[in-house]
Amino acid sequence: MTKEVAEFAYDLHSGLGAINITEYDQLPLLGMAATLAVHIKGLGVIEYEVLRKVSDHFMGIPSRSLREILEILEEVEFVRLVTAGRTIEKVIPNIPLFDDVYVGLGDFASSELKMNEHEQATLSILQALRESPQNTHSFQAKSGIDTNVFRRCLQFGSISGMLSEQKARGKSILISPFYYADNLDGLADTVAAVGASALTSVLNKVKANQGWPLSLALSSGQIGTSILTTTEVQLLTKLTSEGMIKPPTISFGGRNESFVFTPKPGSARLNAANREIYERAMALVSAVRKGQLLAQEYRIKYPLAILRKLRDKGFLKSNSEAASQYQNLVVMRVAYLKEVSSGMWQLHLNRMPENEAALDLAIDVLRTGEVSNMEVNQDARIALSKDEIYIQSIVAAAELKKRQKDITDPQALEEYAQLILKFD
Amino acid sequence: MAKFDKDRHQKQLALRYCLAQGYLPCLEVVVNTASDLTSKPEVLTDIDVLGIENIADGTLRRIVFDCKSSNKLGAISRAFWASGLMKYTGADGAFVILGKPAVFNHRISALKVDVDLHDERSFEELGRTIAQDFNTDSCYQASIERWDVAHAAFAKSKWAEDIFALCHYTAPLSLKPEQTFRKILAAIRKNRGDFDPEKDDHVAIVFDIISYMFILWARMGRDLRRIYSPTMRRENFEDALRLYVWGGHESYAIRQAILENSLRAGMAGNAAGDLQEFPAWKRFVSFVGLVISSPDDIFRCAEMCREFSIRQVSPHNADFDEKIKKRFKTNNRLAQFITAATSYVTEACRLPTDLEKKINDQVLTFS
Numbered sequence: 001m002t003k004e005v006a007e008f009a010y011d012l013h014s015g016l017g018a019i020n021i022t023e024y025d026q027l028p029l030l031g032m033a034a035t036l037a038v039h040i041k042g043l044g045v046i047e048y049e050v051l052r053k054v055s056d057h058f059m060g061i062p063s064r065s066l067r068e069i070l071e072i073l074e075e076v077e078f079v080r081l082v083t084a085g086r087t088i089e090k091v092i093p094n095i096p097l098f099d100d101v102y103v104g105l106g107d108f109a110s111s112e113l114k115m116n117e118h119e120q121a122t123l124s125i126l127q128a129l130r131e132s133p134q135n136t137h138s139f140q141a142k143s144g145i146d147t148n149v150f151r152r153c154l155q156f157g158s159i160s161g162m163l164s165e166q167k168a169r170g171k172s173i174l175i176s177p178f179y180y181a182d183n184l185d186g187l188a189d190t191v192a193a194v195g196a197s198a199l200t201s202v203l204n205k206v207k208a209n210q211g212w213p214l215s216l217a218l219s220s221g222q223i224g225t226s227i228l229t230t231t232e233v234q235l236l237t238k239l240t241s242e243g244m245i246k247p248p249t250i251s252f253g254g255r256n257e258s259f260v261f262t263p264k265p266g267s268a269r270l271n272a273a274n275r276e277i278y279e280r281a282m283a284l285v286s287a288v289r290k291g292q293l294l295a296q297e298y299r300i301k302y303p304l305a306i307l308r309k310l311r312d313k314g315f316l317k318s319n320s321e322a323a324s325q326y327q328n329l330v331v332m333r334v335a336y337l338k339e340v341s342s343g344m345w346q347l348h349l350n351r352m353p354e355n356e357a358a359l360d361l362a363i364d365v366l367r368t369g370e371v372s373n374m375e376v377n378q379d380a381r382i383a384l385s386k387d388e389i390y391i392q393s394i395v396a397a398a399e400l401k402k403r404q405k406d407i408t409d410p411q412a413l414e415e416y417a418q419l420i421l422k423f424d
Numbered sequence: 425m426a427k428f429d430k431d432r433h434q435k436q437l438a439l440r441y442c443l444a445q446g447y448l449p450c451l452e453v454v455v456n457t458a459s460d461l462t463s464k465p466e467v468l469t470d471i472d473v474l475g476i477e478n479i480a481d482g483t484l485r486r487i488v489f490d491c492k493s494s495n496k497l498g499a500i501s502r503a504f505w506a507s508g509l510m511k512y513t514g515a516d517g518a519f520v521i522l523g524k525p526a527v528f529n530h531r532i533s534a535l536k537v538d539v540d541l542h543d544e545r546s547f548e549e550l551g552r553t554i555a556q557d558f559n560t561d562s563c564y565q566a567s568i569e570r571w572d573v574a575h576a577a578f579a580k581s582k583w584a585e586d587i588f589a590l591c592h593y594t595a596p597l598s599l600k601p602e603q604t605f606r607k608i609l610a611a612i613r614k615n616r617g618d619f620d621p622e623k624d625d626h627v628a629i630v631f632d633i634i635s636y637m638f639i640l641w642a643r644m645g646r647d648l649r650r651i652y653s654p655t656m657r658r659e660n661f662e663d664a665l666r667l668y669v670w671g672g673h674e675s676y677a678i679r680q681a682i683l684e685n686s687l688r689a690g691m692a693g694n695a696a697g698d699l700q701e702f703p704a705w706k707r708f709v710s711f712v713g714l715v716i717s718s719p720d721d722i723f724r725c726a727e728m729c730r731e732f733s734i735r736q737v738s739p740h741n742a743d744f745d746e747k748i749k750k751r752f753k754t755n756n757r758l759a760q761f762i763t764a765a766t767s768y769v770t771e772a773c774r775l776p777t778d779l780e781k782k783i784n785d786q787v788l789t790f791s
Binding site: 166167168169170185188189192193242414416417418420421422424 | 603606607609610613614616617618619620621622671675679682683686703774776777778
C-alpha cells in the first residue's frame with residue numbers, strides 16, 4: 001500500500017489543485033511532493049524562482065507551500081537545496097532515472113506522516129474506485145467508514161472532480177473520472193447490473209494480457225491463460241460494443257481485428273498532452289499481438305523482444321506480413337516501412353521523443369499491464385528547463401484568460417440540458 | 425388505485441365502449457388550471473375517461489366520459505357542466521353516464537351542446553349497437569382491475585411521478601405536442617438512473633410512456649407530412665424539422681444564444697456539442713422519416729403499447745395474446761414503428777441498452 005498512498009495522493013492533488021479542504025492535513029502535502037518529484041525527475045539544476053512560478057502555474061502548488069514540500073523532498077533525498085541563509089536559491093533534483101518516485105515517497109509517508117480519519121477514508125475510496133466503479137452503499141458498508149466522514153469525503157470528491165455519484169438502475173454508483181475516461185454512464189450502468197466484483201475480475205484479466213485480440217478472446221473463452229466465464233464473455237462484449245473499452249483495430253487479409261486493452265485512464269493518470277503517446281503505444285502493442293496470435297505464416301514468439309529490438313536497433317528485420325501488420329503505425333507516423341525485396345518489408349522507427357516514449361510505454365504495458373508515467377505534464381518540464389522570462393510570459397498570458405478550472409462537472413451539464421429541453 | 429373505485433362499473437363500461445369504437449381510453453385525466461400563477465399546479469377537476477379517436481391522418485377527436493352514479497346534480501346541469509368542460513379542454517364530444525335515466529326532452533336538449541346523457545342501461549344498449557359483446561373482457565386494457573394493478577406498479581416508483589403526470593394528464597389533452605414531447609424527454613432523462621430493466625414494473629412504465637408519445641407523434645406526424653415533399657433535400661427537411669421540434673425559430677434562436685453565452689462563461693467546449701442538438705438527432709430524423717410514410721398507423725401503435733404495458737404486470741392470457749398477434753400480422757407497421765420508437769427513446773434519454781433489447785424482443789415475438 002505504501003507506493004499506492006503516494007500515487008493516490010498525487011491523484012487527489014491533481015484534482016484539488018489549489019482548493020483548500022480543511023479536513024485534509026498531510027495528504028495534500030504528500031500529493032504536492034509527489035507531483036513536484038514526478039516532474040523534476042531527470043532534470044538539471046533549477047532556479048528557485050523558476051520552480052516557484054512553474055509549480056504554481058502548472059502543478060497547482062501554491063508558492064507558500066513550496067518550501068515545506070522541498071523540505072520533505074530533501075528529507076527523502078530527492079533534492080538538494082542550495083540556500084543562502086533562510087532563502088532557497090537553487091534546487092538540484094537527485095532522483096535517479098530508474099527510481100520510482102512513488103515508492104520513495106510512499107515509504108516516507110508510512111514512517112513519518114500520520115493520516116487523519118478523512119485522509120484515510122479518502123485513500124480507501126480512491127483505491128476502490130481505481131479498481132472499478134462501486135455501489136455507494138455496499139462500498140460504505142464494506143469499508144466501515146463512518147457515515148459523516150464518508151459523506152464529507154464524497155462532497156469534496158465531487159468538488160475536486162475525483163468522483164461523481166450517479167444513479168443507475170435505481171442504485172447509487174460512485175465512479176471516478178480520474179481512472180476512467182470513456183463512457184462513464186455505461187460503466188456505472190454495468191456495475192449496477194452485474195456488480196463491481198464481476199467488472200473488476202474481467203478488467204484484471206484484460207490487464208494481465210493487454211492487447212489480446214477480441215475475436216480470439218470471445219471464441220476461445222479465454223484471455224491469455226485466464227479463462228473467462230460466460231458472464232465475463234458477455235461483459236467483455238458489452239464493454240467493447242458500448243465504448244467503455246475502445247479497442248484499436250488492424251485490418252489484414254480482408255478482415256478486421258480489434259485488440260482489447262483496459263479502459264483508457266482518466267485525467268489523473270493520463271495527462272491530456274500524453275494522449276497521443278498512449279494511442280501510439282496501444283497501436284504498437286496491437287501490432288505485435290497480431291503477429292503473436294494471428295499471424296498468417298510466421299508467429300512472433302516473443303513480442304516483448306520485438307519491441308525492445310525496435311527500441312534499441314531502430315528497425316525490424318524484413319518479413320512478408322509487416323505491411324499489413326504495421327500499417328497503423330505508419331499512419332500514426334510512429335514508424336515507416338521500407339521495401340527491401342518484393343513483398344518483404346522492414347519497419348523503421350521514427351526517432352522522435354513521442355515515439356520513444358510510446359515505445360517505452362508499450363513495453364511497460366506488455367510486461368506489467370500498467371500504464372505508467374503518463375501523468376507527467378510535459379509543458380511543465382519544458383518550462384522548468386528554461387529561464388524566468390519564459391515562465392513569466394506564460395503566466396502573464398494565462399492571467400488574461402479566466403483562470404478557473406473548466407466546468408466539466410457532468411451533473412451541471414446534465415441539469416443545463418434539462419432546462420434547455422424543458423422550457424417552453 | 426383508490427380513485428378508480430368510485431363509479432367503477434360505469435368507468436369500465438365507458439372503457440369498453442371506447443375500445444369497441446376504436447378510441448384509445450385514458451383513465452382519470454386530471455385537468456389543471458389554465459393559469460400558472462402558483463408554485464404548485466392546481467387541479468380543477470378530473471375527467472373519468474377520455475377517449476381519443478384518430479379521424480384520419482393524425483387529426484384527433486377527444487371524447488369525454490363522465491360517470492356519476494349519485495344524483496346530487498340534476499341531469500341537465502350535469503350536461504351543461506360537461507359542455508363547459510369540453511370547451512375548456514378542447515374536447516369534441518361528451519357522454520355523461522348517470523345513475524337514473526334522464527327525461528328525454530333533457531336528453532335531446534343536451535345533444536344540442538354535444539353532450540349525450542345516458543344511464544347505465546341505455547349506455548350499454550348503445551354499446552351493443554356497435555358490438556354485441558362490447559361489454560366483455562376482450563383484451564388486457566378492458567378490465568379496470570388490470571388498470572388498478574398497472575397503476576399500483578407506477579405508484580411504487582415514486583421517482584416516476586413527474587413522468588406519470590406529464591404522460592397521463594398533459595399528453596392526452598395537449599395542443600402543443602412538440603412541447604409536451606420535449607418535456608417528457610427531459611423528465612425521462614432526469615430519472616434515467618432509476619430505470620432497471622430487470623424489473624417488470626419499470627418495463628411497463630416505459631411501454632406506457634411510449635404509448636403516450638405515440639399520441640403526440642400522431643399529431644406531429646400530421647404536421648410533418650405537410651412539411652415533407654419528395655423533391656425536398658434532406659438538409660432542408662432537417663432544418664424545418666429542427667425548428668419545429670424546438671418550438672419555432674425564435675425559441676431555437678434563444679436557446680442557441682444561451683448556449684453561446686454559457687460557453688463564453690467557461691463551460692467546457694467539448695461537452696457543449698452534446699447540448700446543441702436535439703437529443704439523438706440523427707435517430708430522430710430517421711424515425712420521423714419512417715413514420716410519416718404511414719401516419720394513421722402511428723396512432724394504432726399507441727393502443728398496442730398500452731396493451732403491452734398492462735400485459736407486463738398482469739397474468740398472461742392466451743386469448744389476448746392471440747389477438748395481439750393477429751393485429752401485428754395484419755398491420756406490418758406496428759412492430760416497425762414500436763421498435764424504432766424504443767430505440768429512439770433509449771438513445772435520446774440514455775437509458776440502459778438492455779432495456780431496449782428487452783422491449784424489442786417482446787414486441788418482435790408477437791410480430
